[in-house]
Amino acid sequence: xxxxxxxVVPKLIFGRGSFSxxxxxxxxxxxxxxxxxxxxxxxxxxxxELENRIPKKEQDLTLWVxxxxxxxxxxxxxELTNQVKAHSNNNPVSVVGIGGGSAMDLAKAVSLMLTxxxxxxxxxxxxxIQNPAVHHIGxxxxxxxxxxxxxxxxxxxxxxxxGLNSDYTVFDQIIMDPELIASVPTDQWFYTGMDxxxxxxxxxxxxxxxxxxxxxxxxxxxxxRQVFLEDHPEKxxxxxxxxxxxxxxxxxxxxxxxxxxxxxxxxxxxxxHGIGNCIAFDVLDEFYPEGVKEFRQMxxxxxxxxxxxxxxxxxxxxxxxxxxxxxxxxxxxxxxxGDGWEEKVTDEMLTELYRRI
Amino acid sequence: xxxxxxxVVPKLIFGRGSFSxxxxxxxxxxxxxxxxxxxxxxxxxxxxELENRIPKKEQDLTLWVxxxxxxxxxxxxxELTNQVKAHSNNNPVSVVGIGGGSAMDLAKAVSLMLTxxxxxxxxxxxxxIQNPAVHHIGxxxxxxxxxxxxxxxxxxxxxxxxGLNSDYTVFDQIIMDPELIASVPTDQWFYTGMDxxxxxxxxxxxxxxxxxxxxxxxxxxxxxRQVFLEDHPEKxxxxxxxxxxxxxxxxxxxxxxxxxxxxxxxxxxxxxHGIGNCIAFDVLDEFYPEGVKEFRQMxxxxxxxxxxxxxxxxxxxxxxxxxxxxxxxxxxxxxxxGDGWEEKVTDEMLTELYRRI
Numbered sequence: 001x002x003x004x005x006x007x008v009v010p011k012l013i014f015g016r017g018s019f020s021x022x023x024x025x026x027x028x029x030x031x032x033x034x035x036x037x038x039x040x041x042x043x044x045x046x047x048x049e050l051e052n053r054i055p056k057k058e059q060d061l062t063l064w065v066x067x068x069x070x071x072x073x074x075x076x077x078x079e080l081t082n083q084v085k086a087h088s089n090n091n092p093v094s095v096v097g098i099g100g101g102s103a104m105d106l107a108k109a110v111s112l113m114l115t116x117x118x119x120x121x122x123x124x125x126x127x128x129i130q131n132p133a134v135h136h137i138g139x140x141x142x143x144x145x146x147x148x149x150x151x152x153x154x155x156x157x158x159x160x161x162x163g164l165n166s167d168y169t170v171f172d173q174i175i176m177d178p179e180l181i182a183s184v185p186t187d188q189w190f191y192t193g194m195d196x197x198x199x200x201x202x203x204x205x206x207x208x209x210x211x212x213x214x215x216x217x218x219x220x221x222x223x224x225r226q227v228f229l230e231d232h233p234e235k236x237x238x239x240x241x242x243x244x245x246x247x248x249x250x251x252x253x254x255x256x257x258x259x260x261x262x263x264x265x266x267x268x269x270x271x272x273h274g275i276g277n278c279i280a281f282d283v284l285d286e287f288y289p290e291g292v293k294e295f296r297q298m299x300x301x302x303x304x305x306x307x308x309x310x311x312x313x314x315x316x317x318x319x320x321x322x323x324x325x326x327x328x329x330x331x332x333x334x335x336x337x338g339d340g341w342e343e344k345v346t347d348e349m350l351t352e353l354y355r356r357i
Numbered sequence: 358x359x360x361x362x363x364x365v366v367p368k369l370i371f372g373r374g375s376f377s378x379x380x381x382x383x384x385x386x387x388x389x390x391x392x393x394x395x396x397x398x399x400x401x402x403x404x405x406e407l408e409n410r411i412p413k414k415e416q417d418l419t420l421w422v423x424x425x426x427x428x429x430x431x432x433x434x435x436e437l438t439n440q441v442k443a444h445s446n447n448n449p450v451s452v453v454g455i456g457g458g459s460a461m462d463l464a465k466a467v468s469l470m471l472t473x474x475x476x477x478x479x480x481x482x483x484x485x486i487q488n489p490a491v492h493h494i495g496x497x498x499x500x501x502x503x504x505x506x507x508x509x510x511x512x513x514x515x516x517x518x519x520g521l522n523s524d525y526t527v528f529d530q531i532i533m534d535p536e537l538i539a540s541v542p543t544d545q546w547f548y549t550g551m552d553x554x555x556x557x558x559x560x561x562x563x564x565x566x567x568x569x570x571x572x573x574x575x576x577x578x579x580x581x582r583q584v585f586l587e588d589h590p591e592k593x594x595x596x597x598x599x600x601x602x603x604x605x606x607x608x609x610x611x612x613x614x615x616x617x618x619x620x621x622x623x624x625x626x627x628x629x630h631g632i633g634n635c636i637a638f639d640v641l642d643e644f645y646p647e648g649v650k651e652f653r654q655m656x657x658x659x660x661x662x663x664x665x666x667x668x669x670x671x672x673x674x675x676x677x678x679x680x681x682x683x684x685x686x687x688x689x690x691x692x693x694x695g696d697g698w699e700e701k702v703t704d705e706m707l708t709e710l711y712r713r714i
Contacts, residue, residue, distance in 0.1 A: 006369050012363050018359070018360045
């Protein structure tokens with residue numbers, strides 16, 4: 001296809017308090033008494049108010065996931081999938097991901113691995129998934145990644161960090177309840193929000209841009225400004241929409257230089273996607289001059305200080321590893337430079353960038 | 358449900374020239390050699406270039422539809438459905454609507470009536486459809502109605518003009534090719550585009566508004582301004598996105614006073630939706646002062662003159678009929694006034710409005 005046939009989340013609920021409708025939504029999937037649901041939930045909600053609001057039936061299974069210290073891995077996905085298989089000989093009628101991008105990506109990946117044998121590392125790449133996933137629902141409690149709208153589940157595998165990209169990865173349903181993101185700690189709120197801001201800039205400045213991505217990207221960016229510069233009273237609602245629309249924008253275009261550099265940081269040094277993007281973006285003035293300038297205003301307004309001199313004194317071989325990861329992101333660089341990107345994305349250029357981080 | 362679980366078109370293609378991918382999209386639906394496709398196409402394309410580009414196989418059926426003189430009717434839907442049934446004992450693997458809002462709505466309605474017995478008038482209303490439709494694809498060749506994104510197919514029935522509103526009505530696929538709208542006659546381009554402008558205003562000024570509808574409505578409105586006030590070089594792409602996003606905006610909110618008044622004009626006097634909306638909007642200064650002002654700038658810029666004094670000398674009983682239709686649009690008035698709308702939407706108020714048209 002010359003133009004992507006873009007698979008979109010087919011059902012969505014938006015509204016303050018709409019989390020309460022999860023029970024009703026799941027009731028449509030539960031056909032018999034033994035039908036069970038799997039909740040993949042960010043550990044941060046354990047023992048908190050949200051745990052009590054999860055409409056868990058006796059036969060259901062909750063998988064609490066740690067996503068604080070490292071990005072989701074293929075190993076983690078396979079272990080979670082095995083836990084579901086140990087719970088029942090049948091598949092669940094739905095897998096519900098509750099949390100930020102990592103928890104939602106884990107839920108997507110588990111729903112795929114329940115119907116596609118052989119372990120998740122086998123499916124890292126594009127359109128390698130053979131069978132439709134188990135019904136899966138995404139409920140963001142941190143906003144910015146766009147994971148709720150995307151056709152990927154980003155995983156660190158034995159060889160590289162790469163998503164399970166497929167139409168089957170897309171959620172069957174999302175519930176966007178702005179009340180859920182009100183209590184996110186400021187740092188995480190900021191870093192994850194900046195993921196949205198940054199991928200909109202990358203999308204809007206990229207060669208892949210069309211009017212579809214542009215309309216979504218521009219609106220998302222405008223909402224980000226209302227949230228992070230104007231401190232708008234409706235900022236939770238706006239950030240949730242910004243994240244969704246940002247996801248829609250990149251789904252039809254592509255991210256760019258910042259994500260490529262950030263992937264290297266994430267894979268080699270373990271930096272989380274959100275903060276990794278911020279650290280990388282801060283040295284990309286030449287790529288995105290206006291965007292980086294505005295980003296620094298946002299940093300300042302929210303008193304966020306980024307770690308500095310992270311790579312300055314690292315051994316050459318560590319830098320080389322990161323350069324290799326960043327360089328392997330072909331489509332991202334194609335989006336940045338258009339055809340002929342291979343000549344522009346040199347080891348020297350990337351080494352110089354990393355050394356400034 | 359307190360918040361709508363909004364069914365969205367799950368697959369979409371956007372791009373100049375993407376109409377050529379229709380064959381490839383349909384190939385995924387054709388499983389055996391006898392599988393056939395039904396094309397519901399606006400008669401305006403017959404004998405024109407687009408006809409030759411339709412990927413019609415020998416077993417396929419093309420239904421050319423006149424939608425110039427009147428809005429689609431339940432009778433027309435039932436006749437078209439019978440033509441499909443006469444063509445084969447099996448159902449088609451896809452029904453493809455190519456044209457403006459009317460042609461697309463006819464395609465939606467036929468795809469529904471092939472699996473739901475008893476005639477389309479029976480299903481005018483909300484969620485009366487029992488069975489999933491035949492796979493159906495929407496391809497706009499005129500932009501503005503938002504029919505490509507909506508969960509309704511608006512039909513004039515024996516008793517009233519009312520849509521087949523259901524999740525099953527939503528297209529399974531849309532193809533948005535801005536090249537297709539380049540050759541629309543100016544009047545039609547303008548009136549249909551104003552449908553989009555107007556329902557965004559109604560959505561943004563309504564009591565049903567949330568941040569989802571707002572984000573979509575605001576972006577759609579901005580795109581309309583670029584198209585109709587700035588005459589932007591990418592205006593075809595922009596209008597196509599405005600229409601889609603406008604449709605997304607009202608799907609999660611509601612239209613308002615203009616559509617209610619326009620429904621009366623359409624049902625009793627046969628005015629097409631687009632021009633009917635324009636005529637109605639022009640007397641709604643009290644409801645939408647800023648919007649009506651800007652709309653008149655657009656009229657002026659494009660030298661469009663609206664018919665005047667249409668209702669001035671009509672018999673009282675004709676006016677009463679229109680008032681009755683407009684008044685029956687409860688949800689629209691609820692969106693305008695909120696609770697207690699019944700006391701505000703009086704025969705006197707509506708009669709006075711119509712007399713000024």
